[in-house]
Amino acid sequence: MLMEEMKELKNSVLGTKDEKATFDMEAICAEVIDREKRSKNIIIYNVTENIDMGSSQRLTEDKQQVIQILNQITEINPNELIISRIGNVQKNKNETSTSRNGGPPRERPIKVTFPNSEQALFILRNKKVKSPMTYV
Structure with missing residues (x-):
């Protein structure tokens, strides 16, 4: 037992x-x-956002700005990219989305998804962007 x-x-x-x-x-x-x-994603910071536009207009403007930034690094096919902002839209600039030092509200970062991780890695390795205020 x-x-x-x-x-x-x-x-x-x-x-x-x-x-x-x-x-x-x-x-x-x-x-x-x-x-x-x-591994297919990159995040781009400090890209201006016009909150007065509709969502489809903002998306179109964001895509144009991202393409302009990425074309400074390498030629890309814009049809292969998936672009979206991270976070919620702050309709009122006086809402709680201020920077850490109490300055003006931060722009929402942009997430860019490439078709493969090699393109994203190439962008990150060669990210010497001409605009010193835009961070990839």
Whole structure:
């Protein structure tokens, strides 16, 4: 009887280890996939945003500004890019989105997604942008 209970406990412990190993492997795979997706992105800061425009007009203007910035680094195909602002639009410049030093509100950063990570990495390695206030 005691031997049977020991075998059952041993089997349950081994089963728990297998479940934990499976969970760890799933978490690792999810992390690798997430990093692969993020490796195609760059973030551009300090690009002016006209909040008085509609969202589609802002997106068009953002895309033009991003293309202008990236073309200073290399020729790109604008149709391959996915461009979006990060954060919420601050309709009123007096809202809580001020800079850390109490200055004027910050512009929302722009996330640019490339078709592959090589293009994003090339941009980051060669990011000597002519505008000193724009950060890639």
